[in-house]
Amino acid sequence: MPSQNLESSATDSRALKVLLAGPRGFCAGVDRAIRVVEEALRRYGAPVYVRHEIVHNRTVVEDLEKQGAIFVEELDEVPQDAHVVFSAHGVPKTVPLEAERRNLLYLDATCPLVSKVHREAERHFANGGENSRHILMIGHAGHPEVVGTMGQLPAGAVTLIKDADEARTVQPENPARLAFITQTTLSVDDTAEIVAILRDRFPQIEGPKREDICYATTNRQEAVKRIAPECDLVLVIGSPNSSNSQRLREVAERSGAPKALLIPKLENLEWDALDGVNVLGITAGASAPETLVQEIIEALSDRFSLNIEERIVKEEHVTFSLPAPLG
Numbered sequence: 001m002p003s004q005n006l007e008s009s010a011t012d013s014r015a016l017k018v019l020l021a022g023p024r025g026f027c028a029g030v031d032r033a034i035r036v037v038e039e040a041l042r043r044y045g046a047p048v049y050v051r052h053e054i055v056h057n058r059t060v061v062e063d064l065e066k067q068g069a070i071f072v073e074e075l076d077e078v079p080q081d082a083h084v085v086f087s088a089h090g091v092p093k094t095v096p097l098e099a100e101r102r103n104l105l106y107l108d109a110t111c112p113l114v115s116k117v118h119r120e121a122e123r124h125f126a127n128g129g130e131n132s133r134h135i136l137m138i139g140h141a142g143h144p145e146v147v148g149t150m151g152q153l154p155a156g157a158v159t160l161i162k163d164a165d166e167a168r169t170v171q172p173e174n175p176a177r178l179a180f181i182t183q184t185t186l187s188v189d190d191t192a193e194i195v196a197i198l199r200d201r202f203p204q205i206e207g208p209k210r211e212d213i214c215y216a217t218t219n220r221q222e223a224v225k226r227i228a229p230e231c232d233l234v235l236v237i238g239s240p241n242s243s244n245s246q247r248l249r250e251v252a253e254r255s256g257a258p259k260a261l262l263i264p265k266l267e268n269l270e271w272d273a274l275d276g277v278n279v280l281g282i283t284a285g286a287s288a289p290e291t292l293v294q295e296i297i298e299a300l301s302d303r304f305s306l307n308i309e310e311r312i313v314k315e316e317h318v319t320f321s322l323p324a325p326l327g
């Protein structure tokens, strides 16, 4: 396991060991989505409209707003002749259709790993013909990625499975013609349990070899699992509406950390939380910039004598190119 030791300069304050989980923070899909907005601003000038938070992180959104991006929830808030970017989470098919109807110039920043799930769903549906399978989507109700993926197919083609209980009780019309897909940012362990229930109840169900949970979600959960048993507290840097950040907090607590807190940034850290903490774990969700982690470490170093150790469970070398109009 590669590790890295960094020593703090503070000398006369209480000792605190910090275990930094690696990988943490930005994934390739988030990095690409931000580059899409920045490149659109560079090429077309401000303002560029973005439908929904480009990624679920307020710091990223505010930074892009300063550069001239305007965030809206629906296309009817976008004026005629404007450029609009669709967020990394993906959109239902109706959204690009509506953009085309209005002659809006749109750029799709959907993560390629989400688009891959969209294509899987379409393949299983097979145009509703005789080879069509009804799809069970494992995911969180109302999350934009789930709305986008379910929206690739006509209403009724996909049933959402939110948890193990629903996997146990779902009553599909034709159990012999089923498939499953998953949201990309779920808990690896919870999803494995749900898939096992579905495979047990419906042996002919089709699905991906591994779940659709992406490499970034998997690696960040694995990294926090490794440090959690040694920590008195784990801080997860990320926004409350970030699914993969929420899962990191849960995984940390389930893996042995007595407590894990999800905080968007330094100003949300309540210092009392560190009372009695000798080993602090830190990780960050896939949409949280590394600058937010470094801000916290700097503030910690003003109060504690830090011994920082980075535990990297996997090197990541994934990058995605920009979508066609910008690539």
Ligand code: SF4
Residues within 6 Å of the ligand: 027, 028, 029, 030, 088, 111, 112, 113, 114, 184, 185, 214, 215, 216, 217, 244, 286
């Ligand atoms: S978390 Fe995974 S699916 Fe989501 S944007 Fe990042 S790489 Fe893509």
